Amino acid sequence: MHSENIITAGNINEPSKALILLHGRGARAADILSLADHLNVKDYLLLAPQATNNSWYPQSFIVPLAQNQPWLDGALALIKVTVAAAIAKGIAKEQIYFAGFSQGACLTLEYITRNAARYGGAVAFTGGLIGDRIYSDHYKGNFDKTPVFIGTSDPDFHVPVERVHDSVNLLKSMGADVTEKIYPGMGHTINTDEISLANSLIFK
Numbered sequence: 001m002h003s004e005n006i007i008t009a010g011n012i013n014e015p016s017k018a019l020i021l022l023h024g025r026g027a028r029a030a031d032i033l034s035l036a037d038h039l040n041v042k043d044y045l046l047l048a049p050q051a052t053n054n055s056w057y058p059q060s061f062i063v064p065l066a067q068n069q070p071w072l073d074g075a076l077a078l079i080k081v082t083v084a085a086a087i088a089k090g091i092a093k094e095q096i097y098f099a100g101f102s103q104g105a106c107l108t109l110e111y112i113t114r115n116a117a118r119y120g121g122a123v124a125f126t127g128g129l130i131g132d133r134i135y136s137d138h139y140k141g142n143f144d145k146t147p148v149f150i151g152t153s154d155p156d157f158h159v160p161v162e163r164v165h166d167s168v169n170l171l172k173s174m175g176a177d178v179t180e181k182i183y184p185g186m187g188h189t190i191n192t193d194e195i196s197l198a199n200s201l202i203f204k
Contacts, residue, residue, distance in 0.1 A: 006082055009033055010046035017095045017120060018045040018086035020079065022104030025055045032104060038195050040203040044097070045089060049078045061106045062163060064132045072110075072130065079111045097202065099123040101190060102158060106130050109150075109167055116141030116174050121202035124150045125190045128163035134170055143176035149201050150178065151194040153186035 007029045010019070019041050023032035029048035036046050056075040057068035065072065086096050097120040100108035105127025112122050113129060116139065127150070131138075148171055154161040161182060168180045179201055183191060 005050050005078060006085060007033060007048045007050065008046065008085075009048070010036065010041065010044050012045060015043070015045035015089060015091060017041075017043065017097065018047060018089070018091045019097045019099060020082050020086070021046060021048040022056075022079070022098070022100030022107050023048065023051065023054075024100075024102035024104050027101075027104075028054055032099075032101065035099065035101070035190075039099070040199045041097075045086065045091065047082050047085060049082050051075065051078075056103050056107050060158070061103065061128070061130045062132055062160065065130070065135070068130070075107055076111055076114070079107065080115075094118045095120050097121050097123075099125070099198070100127065101125040102127065102188065105150075106159075109171070112143075112146075112148075113139045113167075113171060113174065116143050116176075117146075118144035119146045121147040122149075123198045123202055124148070125194060126152045126156055126159050126188060128159055128167040129170065134166050136170065139170065139174065141174065143171065143174050145175060145177045147202050148176045148178045149181075149194075149198055151181045151183065151190075151197065153188065154182045154184055156186075156188055158188060 057071040105124035
């Protein structure tokens with residue numbers, strides 16, 4: 001995985017904070033970058049990795065893990081490269097933030113929970129941890145009160161609300177300060193309330 005797969009925007013000269021943005025299935029890095037226009041991140045370095053063929057992994061996120069390999073491991077490796085690019089800019093890990101929608105939200109949660117540490121914060125717009133069940137032995141570290149916001153619809157065609165609850169519980173058990181909000185019948189989208197909460201809880 002190479003850094004040329006990452007779109008860089010925002011404050012590229014002397015950033016003290018970075019936001020890693022992960023797009024959904026069928027979308028592009030440029031699409032998720034536009035989300036930053038609605039977030040309080042004008043001074044942040046923005047990093048948006050691009051998935052091969054616009055998809056991070058081929059199947060649903062709740063199939064057995066082997067059915068999404070080797071694509072899932074490749075996606076996680078590209079996020080690792082993206083984090084390293086932020087650190088290479090002199091940004092401390094606790095000033096690195098994450099946000100993703102749908103498939104990108106699942107990947108956001110999967111990466112940070114496999115690599116739990118004190119990050120700036122994370123936002124998952126409709127997502128949960130990846131796999132046919134929660135594989136708690138895959139996750140290590142401590143979030144040390146990293147703020148995390150997870151919003152989703154009930155129902156959501158792609159993301160069962162039960163998986164969202166289970167993911168929240170695991171992150172909390174690893175020291176994350178998680179805010180979960182369920183929107184009845186919202187559909188597979190991002191609403192203005194979620195944007196407001198992301199700004200008030202994460203991008204202060």
